[in-house]
Amino acid sequence: MKKLIFKKITKDITLFFLISISCVSIIVWIIQAVNYLDLISEDGHSLRIYFLYTLYSLPKIISKILPFIFMISVFYVIIRYELNNELIIYWINGITKLNFVNNIIKISILFFILQLFLTSTIVPFTLDKGRSFFRSSNVDLFTSIIKERKFIDTVENLTIFVEKKDNNLLRNILIKEKINKDQSQIIVAESGEIIGSENFQKKIILYKGKVINTEEDKQGIINFSKFNLDLSKFNTKTITHPKVQEMSSINLFKCLNTINQFRQNNKNNNKDKRFFLGCNLEISAAILEEFLKRFFSPLFIILIGTTSCLIVMNSKDEKSYKIKNFLNFSLGIAFIIISEISLRFSGLDINNIIIYFLIPSSIFLMIYLYIFFNNNNLRRK
Numbered sequence: 001m002k003k004l005i006f007k008k009i010t011k012d013i014t015l016f017f018l019i020s021i022s023c024v025s026i027i028v029w030i031i032q033a034v035n036y037l038d039l040i041s042e043d044g045h046s047l048r049i050y051f052l053y054t055l056y057s058l059p060k061i062i063s064k065i066l067p068f069i070f071m072i073s074v075f076y077v078i079i080r081y082e083l084n085n086e087l088i089i090y091w092i093n094g095i096t097k098l099n100f101v102n103n104i105i106k107i108s109i110l111f112f113i114l115q116l117f118l119t120s121t122i123v124p125f126t127l128d129k130g131r132s133f134f135r136s137s138n139v140d141l142f143t144s145i146i147k148e149r150k151f152i153d154t155v156e157n158l159t160i161f162v163e164k165k166d167n168n169l170l171r172n173i174l175i176k177e178k179i180n181k182d183q184s185q186i187i188v189a190e191s192g193e194i195i196g197s198e199n200f201q202k203k204i205i206l207y208k209g210k211v212i213n214t215e216e217d218k219q220g221i222i223n224f225s226k227f228n229l230d231l232s233k234f235n236t237k238t239i240t241h242p243k244v245q246e247m248s249s250i251n252l253f254k255c256l257n258t259i260n261q262f263r264q265n266n267k268n269n270n271k272d273k274r275f276f277l278g279c280n281l282e283i284s285a286a287i288l289e290e291f292l293k294r295f296f297s298p299l300f301i302i303l304i305g306t307t308s309c310l311i312v313m314n315s316k317d318e319k320s321y322k323i324k325n326f327l328n329f330s331l332g333i334a335f336i337i338i339s340e341i342s343l344r345f346s347g348l349d350i351n352n353i354i355i356y357f358l359i360p361s362s363i364f365l366m367i368y369l370y371i372f373f374n375n376n377n378l379r380r381k
Helices: 002-035 047-055 058-083 086-092 097-136 141-145 249-265 281-295 299-313 321-346 352-373
Strands: 158-166 169-178 183-196 202-215 218-230
Touching: 002 047, 002 058, 002 097, 047 097, 058 086, 058 097, 058 299, 058 321, 086 097, 097 249, 097 281, 097 299, 097 352, 169 202, 183 218, 249 281, 281 321, 299 321, 299 352, 321 352
Parallel strands: none
Antiparallel strands: 158 169, 169 183, 183 202, 202 218
């Protein structure tokens, strides 16, 4: 009997979960896809690249909304059982409310494993795969984004204005390049052309103009008859190199270990901040936060599932039944928010991993003990 009940609960929660997460994921994906339209309009990428990139972002969307959809699914199924008097059948057949809660916890563990697999394996792989489409794209970037009589700032640290454009030939050109925080240069030229170099990197050859270098209060002007501007060092605002979120979990572990060793061996040395896999002290907080997001955040799913079980503590005959259910639901939402907030602060120190682990574990223990000690008194009327 207990096995049949467990199968029924699992089936009902899973079915509602699949329907809900499919609908919500598609809606969020469409909204996000609209925001990515600048990949075509500004960066000049093809429709195929745009579609594949947005498609590979779908697992990330699912992993983001999974805890909330799971909580909704558990709440919905338990309340439906309550309103249809199905829970009374369980109590009559000797199923205690602690047994019922244990079944929900088992289901929560299954979804915890699913979320862990998504965050640690599927999401980093698909994000990196989506980014690889940009790296392998042969789009003629500068030819496609430069428009006549428009200031183009799509490229990082570079603003370009041309009065006339005929394919790769340009007339009356103004280019502003930001070299660093305090230094920039302005290039003015009568004409120019975008060409490919021997190693297939793009560059602009400018004719008859001048370069104005500015550094704080200093200014220098150099006239030229011909000037080569290398475009290979510039990227669009769509970054083509991997982000921390796209690192494989194995590389993330190695990176954390390297940073930890570096800090222990170089406490008073600020040199050589670049090391294995590009990990450095500047991004150590982001790496630690990503580690916690992948391997510890899924623990909150078990906590959310257990919190949802507090509904069985309430009787629908009570006047405060709806209020208590609302408070239980609000508590689940609060735990989701806590998981995100604590994640931001935990990334500041590697020792905070213990604290982040203790947050869901301790709250789960308190809720479960509350249900356990009240189990003998939990009989539906």
